[in-house]
Amino acid sequence: MADKLAYIMLRNSLLMFSNRVTDAKDELNRMDAECGDGDFGTSMFIAFKNVEKTIQSSSGHDISELFSTTGQTILSSTGGAAGPLFATLFLEAGKSLKGKNELAVPDLATMFENALLKIEQRGGAHVGDKTLVDALAPSVESFKKSLVDETSLKTALENALSAARMGYEGTKELVARQGRARYLAEKSVGYLDAGAYVITILFECLYEQVKW
Amino acid sequence: MTVQSIEGFTLAYSHLVKLVSPHVVARRDAPVHDKVAVVVGGGSGHEPLFIGWVGYGMADAAVLGEVFSAPAPPMILDATRTANSGQGVLYVYGNYAGDNMNFDIAAEDATDNGVENATVRVWDDIASAPADKIQQRRGLAADFFVIKVAGAKAETGANLAEVKLSAEKARNNSRTFAVALTPATVPTSGQPTFTIGEREMYFGIGAHGERGTRKTDLLSADETAAILVEGVVEDLPFRNGDEVSMIVNGYGSTTLMELFIINRKAHELLAQLGMRIHRTEVGNFLTSQEMGGCSITLMRLDGELKESIDAPCNTPAYVHRQV
Numbered sequence: 001m002a003d004k005l006a007y008i009m010l011r012n013s014l015l016m017f018s019n020r021v022t023d024a025k026d027e028l029n030r031m032d033a034e035c036g037d038g039d040f041g042t043s044m045f046i047a048f049k050n051v052e053k054t055i056q057s058s059s060g061h062d063i064s065e066l067f068s069t070t071g072q073t074i075l076s077s078t079g080g081a082a083g084p085l086f087a088t089l090f091l092e093a094g095k096s097l098k099g100k101n102e103l104a105v106p107d108l109a110t111m112f113e114n115a116l117l118k119i120e121q122r123g124g125a126h127v128g129d130k131t132l133v134d135a136l137a138p139s140v141e142s143f144k145k146s147l148v149d150e151t152s153l154k155t156a157l158e159n160a161l162s163a164a165r166m167g168y169e170g171t172k173e174l175v176a177r178q179g180r181a182r183y184l185a186e187k188s189v190g191y192l193d194a195g196a197y198v199i200t201i202l203f204e205c206l207y208e209q210v211k212w
Numbered sequence: 213m214t215v216q217s218i219e220g221f222t223l224a225y226s227h228l229v230k231l232v233s234p235h236v237v238a239r240r241d242a243p244v245h246d247k248v249a250v251v252v253g254g255g256s257g258h259e260p261l262f263i264g265w266v267g268y269g270m271a272d273a274a275v276l277g278e279v280f281s282a283p284a285p286p287m288i289l290d291a292t293r294t295a296n297s298g299q300g301v302l303y304v305y306g307n308y309a310g311d312n313m314n315f316d317i318a319a320e321d322a323t324d325n326g327v328e329n330a331t332v333r334v335w336d337d338i339a340s341a342p343a344d345k346i347q348q349r350r351g352l353a354a355d356f357f358v359i360k361v362a363g364a365k366a367e368t369g370a371n372l373a374e375v376k377l378s379a380e381k382a383r384n385n386s387r388t389f390a391v392a393l394t395p396a397t398v399p400t401s402g403q404p405t406f407t408i409g410e411r412e413m414y415f416g417i418g419a420h421g422e423r424g425t426r427k428t429d430l431l432s433a434d435e436t437a438a439i440l441v442e443g444v445v446e447d448l449p450f451r452n453g454d455e456v457s458m459i460v461n462g463y464g465s466t467t468l469m470e471l472f473i474i475n476r477k478a479h480e481l482l483a484q485l486g487m488r489i490h491r492t493e494v495g496n497f498l499t500s501q502e503m504g505g506c507s508i509t510l511m512r513l514d515g516e517l518k519e520s521i522d523a524p525c526n527t528p529a530y531v532h533r534q535v
Contacts (some may be wrong), residue, residue: 084313
């Protein structure tokens with residue numbers, strides 16, 4: 001059982017994440033169509049096909065660069081509202097991990113907290129607005145708790161995934177207050193947020209690296 | 213699709229514009245020296261919005277994302293680099309989450325690279341949020357007025373702060389109300405942007421199909437014009453004695469005949485309200501693919517805004533000469 005995330009494990013998780021996201025194109029479009037214009041899956045498909053190519057063709061070993069490059073690739077692949085937000089997540093992660101050769105729970109806690117803060121600042125969303133923040137914020141809280149409880153890496157990731165999933169499930173009953181969905185107001189209740197869903201996929205892919 | 217559209221556009225107007233990169237178009241003579249550069253943009257699918265107004269007296273460069281989708285920062289930076297002559301850049305675009313974030317990221321990057329810049333977002337759509345939450349409103353056809361004013365002011369050699377102030381004044385004094393009868397089709401999905409009955413109208417609907425404020429049965433053109441004019445006038449509010457410029461904007465599949473009929477009634481109503489109409493524009497300014505519908509935009513004029521509206525310009529979709 002791994003107690004640190006090495007470069008190769010992070011690289012694998014991002015490749016897996018890219019795969020999962022591109023495979024989910026139709027599903028994400030469908031989810032987005034409930035409250036938006038149904039192109040979220042397509043935007044993510046384009047972005048992560050490029051991320052996949054970029055990662056596969058790179059021969060680096062730098063963790064910070066892995067995340068930064070992923071963020072840059074997303075940013076230049078697609079605009080819309082999804083592009084900047086997911087790009088920000090990876091770009092901030094990259095900034096937080098400068099000089100790190102492997103990641104432990106404190107690194108994950110810092111990286112995701114910094115990403116969350118920057119995303120909130122960039123997009124203006126907060127917990128309860130029915131966005132990816134509703135899955136990301138609980139996972140950040142979970143990492144902080146794992147730090148205090150000094151849990152293993154595996155348990156920390158398992159708990160973060162759980163928290164993200166719960167946050168995601170919770171978006172169903174929320175009234176959208178951001179993006180195009182907010183113009184639906186109460187009519188946005190009863191639908192799950194596609195951005196939050198993608199966050200749960202990210203944590204699934206990270207957890208996959210350590211769960212055996 | 214967007215890339216092919218832009219290519220075709222630049223071929224048609226090569227005497228006025230040049231292709232900078234697949235999503236970016238600029239004035240042929242960009243960068244224009246000793247002048248603030250006006251860079252505009254947003255999603256494609258609303259032509260002639262943005263790219264149609266690149267040229268003397270309006271925008272120095274325009275950047276378009278995929279249909280109904282904001283452009284990415286690298287594209288916005290391409291436009292910035294091409295347009296910037298060292299006097300600063302004013303970004304003008306509609307108030308939408310995607311546009312706001314992508315332009316913000318680009319603006320920060322531009323600043324980091326020593327390009328002075330400022331931003332004016334357009335939020336003229338009265339239906340998208342109440343008047344006390346005006347900064348949550350969406351940008352519609354008043355984009356045209358704000359870009360015209362910014363472009364005119366920039367041509368006078370004003371500095372970035374002055375151009376921004378003028379553009380903000382144009383934005384603050386503009387209001388728009390829209391109505392739709394038939395939806396647009398999003399090209400990538402083939403799906404309509406909203407659903408509506410055969411004999412229904414939807415007031416307040418957005419340019420990408422964002423939910424409107426009220427559905428009614430089909431009304432006459434005169435009744436429709438009255439609702440649109442009343443909505444706009446009450447919101448600012450415009451008053452007896454105000455001088456205005458108006459846009460009767462078609463959303464794509466509405467005929468000029470219908471727009472002219474709407475305009476006729478609008479002129480009558482505004483005269484009754486004691487308002488003077490300085491200029492009227494009728495046609496497709498901000499479309500939504502083949503959506504059927506129209507919007508009325510009014511901008512209240514003062515001396516400076518009037519001068520900017522009257523200033524000469526030469527762009528593919530809008531020309532004004534001194535005769």
